[in-house]
Amino acid sequence: MRHLKRRTKQQSENGTLAITPGPRLVPGTGSSVNVRGISRGMTRRESLAGAAVAATAWLTGSVHADQDQPAIPIIDCHTHFYDPSRPQGVPWPGKDDKSLYRTVLPDDFRKLANPLGIVGTVVVEASPWVEDNQWLLDLAARDPYVLGIVGHIDIAADTFSDHLNRFAKNPRYRGIRIGSGEITKGLKAGGKLIEHCRLLAEHDLELDVNGGPDTPQLVARLAALVPKLRIVINHIGNLPIDGKEPPQAWIEGMQNAAKHSNVFCKVSALVEQTQAKPAPDLLTYYAPVLNGLWKTFGEDRLIFGSNWPVSDRGASLETIVKIVREFFLAKGETAARKFFSENAKNAYRWER
Ligand SMILES: [Zn+2]
Numbered sequence: 001m002r003h004l005k006r007r008t009k010q011q012s013e014n015g016t017l018a019i020t021p022g023p024r025l026v027p028g029t030g031s032s033v034n035v036r037g038i039s040r041g042m043t044r045r046e047s048l049a050g051a052a053v054a055a056t057a058w059l060t061g062s063v064h065a066d067q068d069q070p071a072i073p074i075i076d077c078h079t080h081f082y083d084p085s086r087p088q089g090v091p092w093p094g095k096d097d098k099s100l101y102r103t104v105l106p107d108d109f110r111k112l113a114n115p116l117g118i119v120g121t122v123v124v125e126a127s128p129w130v131e132d133n134q135w136l137l138d139l140a141a142r143d144p145y146v147l148g149i150v151g152h153i154d155i156a157a158d159t160f161s162d163h164l165n166r167f168a169k170n171p172r173y174r175g176i177r178i179g180s181g182e183i184t185k186g187l188k189a190g191g192k193l194i195e196h197c198r199l200l201a202e203h204d205l206e207l208d209v210n211g212g213p214d215t216p217q218l219v220a221r222l223a224a225l226v227p228k229l230r231i232v233i234n235h236i237g238n239l240p241i242d243g244k245e246p247p248q249a250w251i252e253g254m255q256n257a258a259k260h261s262n263v264f265c266k267v268s269a270l271v272e273q274t275q276a277k278p279a280p281d282l283l284t285y286y287a288p289v290l291n292g293l294w295k296t297f298g299e300d301r302l303i304f305g306s307n308w309p310v311s312d313r314g315a316s317l318e319t320i321v322k323i324v325r326e327f328f329l330a331k332g333e334t335a336a337r338k339f340f341s342e343n344a345k346n347a348y349r350w351e352r
Contacts, residue, residue: 070333075341076113077122078268078305081105081139092126104309106143116321120145122348124177124208125152133167140172148174148350150208155182155196168203174348180211183218194225201229206347210234216253223260230262230347235269242275243285246292254296264347265297267324268305271314279314283326290327299335303344
């Protein structure tokens with residue numbers, strides 16, 4: 001979500017694996033390749049084993065693609081799941097949000113994502129309720145498609161360390177997200193931000209930061225103070241995209257942030273930022289911004305995320321994947337693999 005406005009193979013020979021093939025679109029050709037996905041109804045151990053075998057297959061290239069297009073596994077590192085029908089309801093999205101106010105769970109996402117080659121997701125918590133961290137962890141415990149959780153804990157609160165110590169015991173808990181305004185406040189004298197960021201780093205957890213185009217500059221300041229903390233800028237700093245070269249201030253902010261080796265940038269919410277409606281589906285419209293990010297962060301620190309289901313406001317998941325696949329495949333298969341999963345593994349450090 002754009003949280004700115006919220007003040008918020010097949011069967012294996014031994015039969016132990018249950019992996020289902022699915023077609024995956026290859027951009028520019030309209031053809032499909034077989035990509036393995038994790039099926040429902042498995043035990044967690046079976047599905048984790050299946051995922052591990054599948055992951056190994058991708059790394060060795062043994063998953064064949066038709067034509068000359070490589071099959072590249074995709075981890076979507078920015079999704080939101082929630083269930084308004086649960087007894088306590090949800091703090092977000094609001095009832096008046098006709099497109100988002102519905103039950104959105106991993107199965108709903110998987111139906112769309114698996115055919116596109118998306119083999120797992122990192123979920124970002126959009127609820128400010130502490131117990132919703134546990135709700136997402138419970139979801140992840142039932143479904144290995146959810147590789148990790150980026151939770152929400154008030155980083156300024158005295159209770160921060162208690163909550164963090166509790167959730168960090170779960171290996172699916174990979175970090176938390178804050179708004180850029182919390183950095184602004186926390187950098188002022190007397191704040192607990194730095195202490196709590198160091199605590200995150202001690203737990204080997206990361207920090208996602210969401211905010212406007214000034215976010216990269218704030219992240220640069222924070223990274224200088226807590227260099228061991230891995231920080232992921234969300235939604236390319238929510239930069240409005242208009243098909244033209246991005247503003248110099250945003251570029252300089254990204255350059256300053258990128259000087260710190262533990263800062264990553266999530267190429268997410270791309271289609272929601274477009275000034276043209278509906279969002280253009282051609283790479284050329286996004287290329288000036290993507291080129292700027294590529295020059296700044298290189299092949300090792302850009303991460304894929306959709307922001308589904310909020311991204312539906314801009315374009316379909318298929319369109320989003322098509323745009324970034326075209327851009328990153330043009331940089332080479334290695335770069336594309338890094339963008340679609342390996343860089344994210346370095347940032348979030350999920351276990352499979
Ligand atoms: Zn979001």
